Amino acid sequence: MKMLTCSRLSSYFISSVRWLGKSVVVLWFVGDISAQAQQPDQSQKQSESAKAPVKWVQAKDLPTEAAERGNVKEKNGVISTALKWWRSTDRPWDLQIHGFITQAYVLTSDNNVFGKSHKDGSFGLTEAGLNASARPLPKLQLSAQVLSRRAGEGNTGMPRLDFAFLDYRLYSHETDQFGIRVGRLKNPFGFYNDTRDVAFTRPGILLPQSIYFDRTRNLGLSGDSIQLYGETAVARLGTISTQFGVWLPIVSDKDTQLSVLGTDVPRGQLSREVSYIGRGIFETNDKRLRLGISGIWLNTSYDPSSKSNDPIGPGAFQFSPIYFSAQYNTERWTLTSEYAIRHLKYDNNFHSTVLDGQNLYGESYYFQGEYRFTPRLEGMVRYDVLYTDRSDRDGSRWAEKAPGRHGFSRFAKDITVGLRWNVTPEFMLRAEYHHVNGTGWLSRLDNPVPGDSKQYWDLYSILASYRF
Amino acid sequence: MYFALSLSLLAIGTEVRADGHYEIIINPSVKERILSSNTLRSIFSMHLKTWSNGAKIRVFVLSDDDQLHQIVSKEKLNVFPYQLRSTWDRLVFSGTGQAPIKVNSSEEMLEKVASTPGAIGYLWRANINENVNVLEIK
Structure with missing residues (x-):
């Protein structure tokens, strides 16, 4: 009986691993897309800390850029919201969750x-x-x-x-x-x-x-x-x-x-x-x-x-x-x-x-x-x-x-x-x-x-x- | 127009950076005023976990590819950013430590360090306000 459950379990895991394999391929694409989406975002980010003191200039003179930036943020919406939750500092006991998947x-x-x-x-x-x-x-x-x-x-x-x-x-x-x-x-x-x-x-x-x-x-x-x-x-x-x-x-x-x-x-x-x-x-x-x-x-x-x-x-x-x-x-x-x-x-x-x-x-x-x-x-x-x-x-x-x-x-x-x-x-x-x-x-x-x-x-x- | 503006932004940017005006900042709850650079490295390497009064240290960092992160890493901590990353990964994935908390902007850095007890981070001086204290590194 125990053996049976075990083999059932393992076949379940094997099939879920197959699924994981597929999802990695999907991830690959997502990664690609998000990488592209992040390109402009990142170049901004790099200089952001330097720009910050003159932020009012940006806000006033660059309405178009600001709007574009908003767009980029929206594209990453679901993932980044989820990540933000994971990364949130307000969780009790300084709980951190990390993980990885490799194919x-x-x-x-x-x-x-x-x-x-x-x-x-x-x-x-x-x-x-x-x-x-x-x-x-x-x-x-x-x-x-x-x-x-x-x-x-x-x-x-x-x-x-x-x-x-x-x-x-x-x-x-x-x-x-x-x-x-x-x-x-x-x-x-x-x-x-x-x-x-x-x-x-x-x-x-x-x-x-x-x-x-x-x-x-x-x-x-x-x-x-x-x-x-x-x-x-x-x-x-x-x-x-x-x-x-x-x-x-x-x-x-x-x-x-x-x-x-x-x-x-x-x-x-x-x-x-x-x-x-x-x-x-x-x-x-x-x-x-x-x-x-x-x-x-x-x-x-x-x-x-x-x-x-x-x-x-x-x-x-x-x-x-x-x-x-x-x-x-x-x-x-x-x-x-x-x-x-x-x-x-x-x-x-x-x-x-x-x-x-x-x-x-x-x-x-x-x-x-x-x-x-x-x-x-x-x-x-x-x-x-x-x-x-x-x-x-x-x-x-x-x-x-x-x-x-x-x-x-x-x-x-x-x-x-x-x-x-x-x-x-x-x-x-x-x-x-x-x-x-x-x-x-x-x-x-x-x-x-x-x-x-x-x-x-x-x-x-x-x-x-x-x-x- | 765009060109001129980005040029002027660049000029201001280099001006801010040129005289190295960035600081290690701490939450006002932290009693320390001066730290040795070795102790600071121990904190950002996530090895030293508590302040001298026993309170938790909470470390905040910008993204690995952020310019200020790279400058602080090389100049204040005297290590390359990739070495910090591999130190943190070793801790997290062997369970022997935790990763610092990543923030996405200077504003978030200021806000988090100001509002989190025991927090430590870094900022360009121009972005610092009275809600956080500056730590002297000797």
Whole structure:
């Protein structure tokens, strides 16, 4: 019965997501129109603050312009009234509501990314989120976000609680802050993980997959935790902000099971065990230089099914990556690089020759440059490298161990170029091209037959995103 | 006619801007008179949430592409507007903070800062009246 409701629910959500996809196309047009409508409005707005003192001149001498302006305002009437209501400052507890919706089209020469993207392409990636935050007391903030992500076999679009927590500021004095957060929290690692599903905050349609795997995203995304955070000024140089959390990871999804156990239909289940996470970021006062270090200590173990004869034993798995991040910002350039070394360790209790005793270090890094031609038009180039096992970078030793294995599934080198066009501050379009050597970060759910995958492949993608 | 007028408007505009006559303004309920520029940046980055007396800080800003917003951002806060935007987005979409409240005009800025307890914003000096206080930044 429960299953039935569940499948009904999910088919309902899938159809609603399809509808969302269509509505994005509509949004695209609306965005275009409103952008055009806003053009004259914006040029006025820019000089408005300067003009204001001589407003009486305008009112008296420019009746025609004033009338035109009124017209433009009327065109945006319904949307802007609604937005004004959202933005209204009179709501109790300083309530704020924000959200976003993103639709991408992905076409690949070989291999599948976010659904059946091979040859015909697919509209397989849809992301939508809605969040609310409130401050019932000056030092207390409550925040929650619901997220729907449809991306290939791993994410069906079923909405999930992305975060929901309370944040209490224990100490606050000028540039020094200290506080505690309790609830479901986004995991703070690297520069991008906290907001990885919001297209506006990502440096591309795809994040550097070597570090921000979309394949095992749910594992690293958020968890139920208690976090302490602090921020303090360092002499006159800048600020250091730190976060440290104790958390229970979310390990119940197919992607995670497949990655950890090698099967997405285990008879038993992975159990949540106490894990740790921490991040420190140093930022100069002008935010030009940002340096970060983050680490995760993730624990999970397998609970075999007691009823059936489970082939997998009660093993324990540990994942402990460390990330180093650096960014330099100028008016036009943003240069970013991150490096990760990932320790994966299985104990000897899985009763599996593949898993037992596996103990390896993966390595990842990328270099990325973003260039703002104008505030509205940005270009991006990136080189992103993943090695599943740094002591076997080309995967040859791994491939020798069993027939039918491809060494190229143990690494990926991705060259990316992309364009971003901020049509309005709320609406964005993107286009991106990837040339990839290796299949190291491909989802095994979307690419179930290893023999079908190709070593060299291309990915083309466009994306539209709206936020409020 | 149009041309002459826009030219004169432009002249007045540059005059206003040339001597940097803009100010950080606060609601009269705020007791602070002087702030360091680092504290000001902490406020506009939405990290510092309360005034020294414990009252809520409420931050008001103009649109990202507004000229005054860009000037205040670069000159007073010493960061580029796109960096403020990405700071705010990180807070909002990770739930660890709130966005400043966007106003659409100088008039609205004046009105909102004058009427909202704990409010802070910025304006060209010519648009400021006695309903708000000016904050000195050192």
